[in-house]
Amino acid sequence: MIELLYWQGCPSYPEAKTLLEQVLTELGRDDLVLMTEVRSDEEAERLHFPGSPTIRVDGRDIDAEGADSRPALNCRIYHLPDGRVSPVPSREQMEAALR
Amino acid sequence: MSIEPRTEAPPFELLGVDGADHSLDDYRDAKLLALVQYCNHCPYVLAWEGRLMALARDYADRGVRVVAVNSNDVARYPEDSFERMQERDRELDFPFDYLFDESQALALARGAERTPEVFLFDEERRLRYRGAIDDSRDDRAVTRSYLRDAIEALLAGEEPPVAETESVGCTVKWKS
Numbered sequence: 701m702i703e704l705l706y707w708q709g710c711p712s713y714p715e716a717k718t719l720l721e722q723v724l725t726e727l728g729r730d731d732l733v734l735m736t737e738v739r740s741d742e743e744a745e746r747l748h749f750p751g752s753p754t755i756r757v758d759g760r761d762i763d764a765e766g767a768d769s770r771p772a773l774n775c776r777i778y779h780l781p782d783g784r785v786s787p788v789p790s791r792e793q794m795e796a797a798l799r
Numbered sequence: 800m801s802i803e804p805r806t807e808a809p810p811f812e813l814l815g816v817d818g819a820d821h822s823l824d825d826y827r828d829a830k831l832l833a834l835v836q837y838c839n840h841c842p843y844v845l846a847w848e849g850r851l852m853a854l855a856r857d858y859a860d861r862g863v864r865v866v867a868v869n870s871n872d873v874a875r876y877p878e879d880s881f882e883r884m885q886e887r888d889r890e891l892d893f894p895f896d897y898l899f900d901e902s903q904a905l906a907l908a909r910g911a912e913r914t915p916e917v918f919l920f921d922e923e924r925r926l927r928y929r930g931a932i933d934d935s936r937d938d939r940a941v942t943r944s945y946l947r948d949a950i951e952a953l954l955a956g957e958e959p960p961v962a963e964t965e966s967v968g969c970t971v972k973w974k975s
Contacts, residue, residue, distance in 0.1 A: 709970045712842075741875070774876065775969045777842040787842035787936070 701759070702798075703734045707744075707752035710775035712787035716753040723794040744771040751776025755789060755797070762797035763789055802910050804962050808832065808924040809908035813868070813898040814881070816888040821866070821898055823924070830862035831953055832924065833946065835932075836906060836916040836971060837867035837897065839887050840878035843968035844915050846936040848891075851915065854932070854947060855894040863950055865895040870906035871914075871972035879972070906971055913966040917946050921953055930964030 704720065706713035717733065724731055738749045750769035754761060754776060761767035766776060778786045778793070812822040826832050835851065838844055855865035871879040881899045888897055900906055909918050919928040928949035933941045949959035 711967055772876065774840060774972075775842050777840075777845065784938075785842050785845035787846070 701734060701757075702731050703736055703756045705736045705738055705747060705749055705752070705754040705756070707738050707749075707773045709773060710752040710787070712775060713753040716755065716788045719788065719791060720755060720794055723791060723798060727795070727798055729798065738773065741771075741773060744773055747771070749773075753788070755794070757797045760797070762793050802908075802918075802926055802929075804927070804929070805925045808834070808918075808920045808926070809905060811898075811900070811905045811908075813900055813905065815899070816881075816885045816893075816897045821896055826864050826866065828862075829864035830922050831858075831864070831950060832920045833863065833865045833950075834905075834909065834918045834920070835865060835867045835895075836870065836909075836911040836914050836918075838869045838871045838876075838879045838914045838969070838972075839883050840871075840876060841914045841969035843913075843936055846938075847915050847932050850938060851932060852891070852894055854950075858950060859894065861954060863954075867893070867895055867897045868900050868905055869897070870900035870903045870911065872903075872974045873901075874974070876972050903971075903974060911971050913968040913970060915968055916966040919946065919949055919953075919959075927953055928959045928962055930961075931966050934964075936967065 704717055738744050749771050750766055751774045775787050778789045780786050780790050781792055810823045812820050815821045869879055869884055873880045884897055921927045932946045934943040935941045945961055945964050952959045
């Protein structure tokens, strides 16, 4: 199961969803992406949501580095392969998690 | 609601990461003053951070002052605490003042919505540009340098080519 958890207050999740769907197509997969909106601090705690967007494949976060960050309604920090900061996971992270 | 173009800069007196209070009047000698809504924890801020630091350095000798302001609710977002602001400044040696708007009064007065979000004031401290630093968080994809273009225009006595853009970034974390 592929799940994308997001918070409306952060503008990055549509880009993450589009990139995720592109990667799935390129890998020849037709999985559905379950979109889960996180609306409150309580939900963030309950879902162990470390920021938006968070993508889990079979329950495993595609970015282990940030998976255990404090649950909060915020934009999540990712690092691209070249070290730059991004609010969206990299294509490489997605590919690695989905292969 | 954001403030309108040419609105006067709201007065403030805020604690900076240097431990001193900083007021609007402290920057009276600056030809241009860029107040940038800022914080520690937002990936959009971090993505633009290098460019903002470079801009502050590039224009320091031309009378342009950049001032970053963090107004976020630190009870819910402890990553944005004053102590963490000081740590971040020690780590990066910001070429701009970094102020703590604990009451959120300055953010409210400017109608700030996002981090990062620029409010560029002219010599008379009238708002002349509001919005994004440039048109892409990806430094390799930038095609329009809104803030630099506005600064260059104002220093040349001209109108900024664009007076307002949409800021893309994290929301300001208001106290509930």
